[in-house]
Amino acid sequence: MDLLEYQGKQLFARHGLKVSSGRAVADVEGAVAAGAEVGYPVVVKAQVLIGGRGKAGGVKLAEDEQQLREHAGNILGMNIRGHTVHTLWIEHASDIAAEYYAAVLLDRSAKKPLVMFSTEGGVDIEEVAARDPERLIRRHVDLLRGLSREQALSIAREGGADADVVEQVADALVALYEVWLAEDAILAEINPLIVTPAREVRALDAKVSLDDNALFRHPDNQSLSDTANEDPIEARAKEQGVQYVKLDGDIGILGNGAGLVMSTLDVVAQAGGSPANFLDAGGGSNAEKIRQAVELLLANDAVKAVLFNIFGGITRGDEVARGLIEAFEQIKPVVPFVVRLDGTNDVEGRRLLQEAALPNVYQAATMNEAAEMVVALAAGRPVGARA
Ligand code: GDP
Numbered sequence: 574m575d576l577l578e579y580q581g582k583q584l585f586a587r588h589g590l591k592v593s594s595g596r597a598v599a600d601v602e603g604a605v606a607a608g609a610e611v612g613y614p615v616v617v618k619a620q621v622l623i624g625g626r627g628k629a630g631g632v633k634l635a636e637d638e639q640q641l642r643e644h645a646g647n648i649l650g651m652n653i654r655g656h657t658v659h660t661l662w663i664e665h666a667s668d669i670a671a672e673y674y675a676a677v678l679l680d681r682s683a684k685k686p687l688v689m690f691s692t693e694g695g696v697d698i699e700e701v702a703a704r705d706p707e708r709l710i711r712r713h714v715d716l717l718r719g720l721s722r723e724q725a726l727s728i729a730r731e732g733g734a735d736a737d738v739v740e741q742v743a744d745a746l747v748a749l750y751e752v753w754l755a756e757d758a759i760l761a762e763i764n765p766l767i768v769t770p771a772r773e774v775r776a777l778d779a780k781v782s783l784d785d786n787a788l789f790r791h792p793d794n795q796s797l798s799d800t801a802n803e804d805p806i807e808a809r810a811k812e813q814g815v816q817y818v819k820l821d822g823d824i825g826i827l828g829n830g831a832g833l834v835m836s837t838l839d840v841v842a843q844a845g846g847s848p849a850n851f852l853d854a855g856g857g858s859n860a861e862k863i864r865q866a867v868e869l870l871l872a873n874d875a876v877k878a879v880l881f882n883i884f885g886g887i888t889r890g891d892e893v894a895r896g897l898i899e900a901f902e903q904i905k906p907v908v909p910f911v912v913r914l915d916g917t918n919d920v921e922g923r924r925l926l927q928e929a930a931l932p933n934v935y936q937a938a939t940m941n942e943a944a945e946m947v948v949a950l951a952a953g954r955p956v957g958a959r960a
């Protein structure tokens with residue numbers, strides 16, 4: 574479970590990490606009240622579960638109430654790469670002398686926690702890792718001993734933290750490790766960890782991801798799952814009990830079974846396409862399930878074409894075809910669909926589709942062919958072989 578910045582900061586504060594004081598608000602008037610409480614200048618920050626908010630215009634400085642109103646009004650409702658802003662975090666603005674980076678995460682291959690630190694914070698850390706790997710310090714921690722102050726100090730020094738703040742950086746690393754461990758986090762990241770001109774070290778951002786499997790141990794944290802900020806289509810899918818994941822592209826993908834859906838993503842990417850979402854209808858998809866799935870896929874406006882990849886096992890091809898025909902009668906989609914039906918009762922299914930002659934539905938014989946077709950259709954290029 575990913576946490577919003579302000580929720581992550583609450584966990585930080587619980588474990589002694591320094592953060593700026595602020596308030597989470599849902600409207601402009603709330604923001605104005607928060608501004609008066611925390612004191613100007615303030616930073617207005619979009620609370621969405623995606624990084625790079627600053628670059629997208631979701632983080633703004635306000636010197637006074639007028640600017641706060643303007644920024645809060647602009648940022649609320651803003652869509653940041655598919656995430657709508659429902660909540661703002663208003664915090665007292667910090668002066669910044671340096672921006673560092675710190676993170677604790679689980680290194681699955683080493684089966685150990687990993688501490689990362691860099692003095693090149695505030696930017697995309699993957700960029701630093703690629704361009705200047707030695708500027709990103711990576712140290713494993715012995716899970717039984719934990720992160721000692723000595724090890725934290727050596728990480729801070731090796732990373733090149735300014736000499737006068739090395740102790741504070743080490744404290745921050747130890748506290749961050751404590752957050753990671755005590756809260757059962759998968760990731761606890763601070764970017765940037767700032768040094769103020771008054772030489773105080775403080776977390777200016779928070780990215781925390783909690784382990785869902787350990788949530789039962791943290792009743793306090795269970796309420797942090799924020800349905801208002803969840804993608805509404807993902808929330809609907811969850812209610813209907815289907816696996817739906819939103820992505821950034823323009824091709825909707827539906828398959829039955831997780832493995833098939835994953836390989837469908839791969840072949841679409843290989844054909845030069847970019848999936849907008851994927852949905853696993855699971856085994857035994859009946860007509861009603863197919864209709865729901867089509868509705869979910871099309872609820873995303875970015876979808877320009879849909880690839881329906883069904884390999885019948887328990888799921889019968891004729892049933893899927895009937896579901897699709899029924900769904901089309903009710904929904905009347907305007908985007909093209911490519912259907913690849915194989916496996917149990919595939920001949921019957923394909924015949925049903927052909928007879929129904931649904932507008933904008935194309936049949937493909939193989940997965941690769943289906944991928945090529947859907948990529949072409951999404952790009953507005955014509956293809957042959959209508960159903
Ligand atoms: P992100 O873009 O989603 O990672 O959001 P951040 O919380 O990291 O903010 C982006 C950038 O805005 C930071 O790297 C800072 O440069 C800047 N910023 C955020 N808060 C403050 C602040 O209190 N004072 C100043 N001067 N800059 C800030």
Ligand code: MN
Nearest residue numbers: 625764765778
């Ligand atoms: Mn950041």
